[in-house]
Amino acid sequence: MSNFLSYTLQSVPWGCTFALVAVGLVLTYRATGVFNFGFGAEAYAAGVIYTELFDHGVNRVWAAVIVVCVVAPVFGAVLEAGLFSRIPVGNTTAKMVTALGVMVVLPSIVQLFPGTGNLQAPFAPFFAPVIPIFQVGSFFINGIELTTVLATMVTLLLLMALLYSKRFGLPMRAAVESPKLLELTGVNSRSVLRSSWMVATMLAGLAGVLFAPVETPVTPTNYSIILVAAIAAAAVGALRSLPLAVVGGVALGMVQGVVQGYIPQTSVWYSALVPSLPFFCLLVLLLVHPGMRTLDQSSDPMMAVEPPPPTPALAQRPPHINRLIHRFRWILAATFALIVITFSPGPWIAALTIGGAYSVIFLSITLITGLAGQLSLAQAAFAGIGAATTAQLTINQHVPALVAAVAGAIVAGGGGWVASLPALRLRGLPVTLLTLCLALLADNLLFPTSWIGGGANGLTVPRPHIFGIDFSDVDSKSFLLLVLAVVLAVSGVVHVLLRGTTGRALAAVHASPVGAASSGVAVRRLTMFVFFLSAAIAGIGGALFAMSFLQESPSDFSWFWGPTFLVIVVTVGATTVEGAIEAGFGYALIAQALTYLPSTGSSSSNAVQSAVTVLVLSFGAFTYASHPEGIVEAAKRGIATTVLRAVPANPFERVGRKNS
Amino acid sequence: MSTLLDVRDVSKSFGGNAVVNHVSLSVEDGSSLGLVGSNGAGKTTLFRLIAGELAVDSGDILFQGRTLPPRADDRARIGIARTFQIVELFGGQTVLDHLLVALQAHQRRQGPWRDLVHGGRTTPEERAACMEILSVVGLDDRAQAPASTLPLGERRAVELARALVCGPRLLLADEPSSGLDGGETAQLISIINRVRRETGLAIVVVDHDLATVEALADHVVAMDAGSVIAHGTFAEVTTNVDVMRSWLGVTP
Amino acid sequence: MSVLELTDVHAGYGPYKALTGVTLSVQSGDAVALLGSNGVGKSTLVRVASGLVPTSQGQVCVLGRDIRGESVHALARRGVVHLPEGVGLFGDLSIEENLLLRLRRVPAPTRRRRLAEALEALGPLGSRRRTKARLLSGGQQRLVAVTGALAAQPTLLLADEPALGLSPAAADEVYAALERVRSTDTTLIIVETRLGRVENLCDRAVVLSSGRVAYDGPTSGAQDVLTGLIQRQPE
């Protein structure tokens, strides 16, 4: 019993860390309408700056004050002015994508600065180092822990006073729903929203500073772990209640402490169960918490005053340009592909192969996001499941590689189908969180298991052997052709669904669920199918990806790739098949091109390279608000319009008439 | 004539508040029922219960003598169509697409299977069926316009066309005339009456405009605070003392 | 004193032009009915007056000052209350909070009294003051929005179809309340599609037709113009 007590009490400070971040998430969500996936990244940046300031001789307290009270609010104001203020109020998808963009891009930016790879944080700002300050029963609280607990309690009280106050909180909550209507009551809603963002990022700054000394070295991964645990804590209050978020955070910390205390450290369960505990909690809460159903339901009552959103490029492209592209695109693409394949040197062939595999994975995102309007963060995990199944079947059951890949697709599809079941009742944010949960669980439980993902070293994956052709060279051109054939087939399927009855029906469901149901659209069947197919396609992509490396390694499919892929695809264009393909090849080719940069051979330069690749492709997440069809697609529209101006009449029409 | 819709002793409450309180009413095949009552009387909630958007707490709803399937889309496919108090359109989709979605859903010719096997293209018959309904509601020249850019009167017409395109047996129309001007209301009434004459469609119409109710409904049911307080012809109901007080606001 | 002066105002949304040269002058204490069929620009006109929709040409003066460059909230603080088309409430806030937002600029003791009065005016709804507005019926939401706008005691009230979705009884009550407001020195501009509702309240009617003023004069004369316009419409 006394063990139990000390396990629980000991983990209160740890739980307070979750609670603090959870409170930050809830406040941001309620005061800005954005579920800030970037919170962990912001905290990480704050932690880095805090540490750097300290390393440059700034006193700990001052460093903390500078970060929390100056750097963070300025950053918040910049975020608001530069990004979030440009998003129309009702567009929750754009808000989420932009927040995901912050999550993916900000750590990459920070890591571009030399020396940020291996920072050791100074101690907490206010108390002496790890010297015990308090004694409670049989254990001690040190300065860091005391700071965390106090900061959490003070923050909670201040924020509750703020959010529920009539003077400040009321306009804040109103501004989320409709800035225009709030203006009509005589409140400057721009400045309200800006202050909300400043307060929100100050919280991220505070969390970053407090957390840095606990978990050294300061890395983005550590911060994202905290972020997920905090989401689980916030889910206790349905992402809306501040006090319940704190309760959730502390409870989560305690449960973790108890589990950690009773399960022996040598047990297999220890490494698997303890870190996944928050994900399980989040999963259960998402499934059973009644408050989740009413999330994301409000719509701006002043919508009619806004000008209509820009139409997607395809609809705007003049018909004869469409016809032109349509007529020649196969010939153009085939010629181009032949030239490229014939003349490319080995490493580029390999890069193109990987690009093809990426394209397939990205097409799965086109399907679920572009078609069903649902943001899924689990596509990388589904790809991983496909790859792992393929590997296991070929190695252990000696199944032919292609058959194994199809089996992998079906298993991954099954995963997608499971994910769709809760998605039938929920929509928007909770579904996105659910996919995040699934990705994390796969990452922590499935991939490290030897008979599934093969553990840290992964598994070897052979390439297929059909018609007596051997595909097994790393830079085999025939394997590239095989991959291209799969890309072609998958994009055909996705294209037909996008433009056919399914696409139209799902767009209807997305715009008005009640309206669609009242018209007889079989919402459940379509949703389940899209989730299944999308996961299956990701599974095929994963199998191809593993085959192109002849190796399946779980780190290729770690959960963080889910949001990264999503942001990249949305950036380039999630509403057309071309978007995914361009993104896939673009990603692989840019990565290949970057290998020509002067390299120091150290692991940090690798990190820089992947950071740059991600940066290049995902900066456009920030343009998502104005170009929901993607920047590349938008650029094409621009070019088409320019070309049109230069060529006033349609030459082909005239030719046709002469001939007849 | 047989009973098309039979609502038997249906109740629904939210957080202990009885919003629909032991309501019974029935609609004959091909007839029309006006449903009136003060704001918050529970009219829209009753529609949501019939259409399957909400589940009843107690009571039964029978359609053509059978219990209804639980989900809204299934109910729509067996012939219950609905328009909304605040229009529910499919965002920026074109007017024609709105009708295609409903038509294809109704004919069960919608979804991945059709797309993969038949290439997902719209057939000329489907297009013709939609255009015919559009010409009935007077929107044939708007087929390619994005619905969100239309004025309110035409948006309501799109909703009506979408409801009619699958040939429903029962139409639930929630305040069809709200926000329309005199000319538009007259047009709407003449469309609905014409469709009813031609197809034998039964309707339940909620409205606060007396003239609209009188023009559309053979029979009127009045509700207040979740319960039915009067029923009969338009004249009978509008001269009922309780109705006059709670809905019309005149003291007899 | 002139409360609202529009001179040759053009305004619209993107490429769509809703107003094409409207000139209008409203004096303090006037009660003006803004009539016309749907889509002729009535809502746009009141949105221009409250600063929500910018003009592309022409001049707008509210309470004696040109509003060019003035923000919506600044105008609202000068006593312009716009009851927008549609619901006009924050669905996630409670009835009480929605009312309080309208009363933000009133000093505390008066605010408490006026809040109590407003809740009183809502009748049975007043006892559900903590209910989220989104859970109310369409008509109930409109009633709360109208009550909030009136509680703000505006200098210029721009009411866009105040009785939309209300039962005849509730609509009568709303117009009775507007009648009471009129006897203070509030200037009223009321958008309506039905002339019958405003005949008693307003002495002056402005009829719009395709973005322009088709009639401006006593309410009694508006009926002929309206019928004429409807008949001229191509069927």
Ligand SMILES: Nc1ncnc2c1ncn2[C@@H]1O[C@H](COP(=O)(O)OP(=O)(O)OP(=O)(O)O)[C@@H](O)[C@H]1O
């Ligand atoms: N989800 C809900 N939770 C709580 N109360 C609700 C909910 N939905 C409706 N109500 C309440 O039920 C009552 C009836 O609402 P309903 O929308 O059916 O009224 P109505 O008769 O259509 O009124 P109106 O004429 O104004 O449209 C209202 O008091 C409303 O507040």
Ligand SMILES: [Mg+2]
């Ligand atoms: Mg209603």
